[in-house]
Amino acid sequence: MLFYSFFKSLVGKDVVAELKNDLSLHGTLVSVDQFLNIKLSDISVTDPERYPHLLSLRNCFLRGSVVRYVQLPADECDTQLLQDAARKEASQNRKR
Numbered sequence: 001m002l003f004y005s006f007f008k009s010l011v012g013k014d015v016v017a018e019l020k021n022d023l024s025l026h027g028t029l030v031s032v033d034q035f036l037n038i039k040l041s042d043i044s045v046t047d048p049e050r051y052p053h054l055l056s057l058r059n060c061f062l063r064g065s066v067v068r069y070v071q072l073p074a075d076e077c078d079t080q081l082l083q084d085a086a087r088k089e090a091s092q093n094r095k096r
Contacts, residue, residue, distance in 0.1 A: 002089050006082065007032040007070075016046065016071040017062055023051060025060065036064035 010029050017038060018024045027040035039061050045054045
């Protein structure tokens, strides 16, 4: 739930999603669900020579299991807060 909550706070921000098939899409994060499925709008392909058939793509839904990385804006990512939340979640899981 930690990453789900974190991604929900990034709705409306520009991100780059790199898929497991090496396709990278740059767009605005519209929504995310608990499976980390992602909806992007205003899509642009980062390598248009390799994927010319995707140049007309404007909106897309990405299944969470096919996403390799999500590049976030540096000014939107509070690493200290994420580390603290991860430690807290890990300690709660150990107590169970």
